[in-house]
Amino acid sequence: KLLGREQLSVKFHTMENEIIDSITQTAQQAGVLGVVAADKNGLCLGAAGNATKAACGAITSLSKRAQALAALHGGGSEHVSVCVESEAGNIFVKAHDQVTVAVYRAVQ
């Protein structure tokens, strides 16, 4: 017991709490099968649901290629998103600053 009361559960603040919470919340939304986030080197920051950590390299590479393509065509490379459509579902990839996020959604 702590100070006469029931012991409280304490959540220690660690550096990855915010991103893990964001990934978890996004993965819980309706229609979302999985979420994965990668850093600028293609290394996994966090994953939830059906999204696999092994996809981080490909996701980062896709995003970088899309940004390069957009820059080639004269558009800005900051607000570029990629949508991968397949029979099993869609994957939406977006990079912001140095983090790339991919959201796996079921086909509606």
Add this chain to the structure above:
Amino acid sequence: MVEITYATFLERVIHSIPGVSAVVVSDRDGGILVKAYSNAFNTDNVDTSLGATFAVASEQAGKLGLGKNKSIINFHRDKIIVYINLHPIFISFICSSDTNCGSFTSIVPDLQRGLDGLSKAISKEDDN
């Protein structure tokens, strides 16, 4: 089926991942078994210390209580060096600083298959 040399196989690996300048396959003592470089790479700094240092570091990392060490990624000022432990052989990738490190995870099975013959030959030498 077309047979290719290990050096040719490593050259294909270099071309498959943007940013990779050199690939060196070494044994646990650092002895270079096979190597492949891109055209612009300066080979002066590549010697047996590259593989030997990683082999020791990988062995020590395997004692941290998390099981056998699989890979180590070193971020330097201008380069990234990715080491992959496929005991009894060790593979070192020398890459540019903007290389996609996540893509190395997906090529490990291909590396194992492609270098399987070399790995078995080294194992036989170690047994003898």
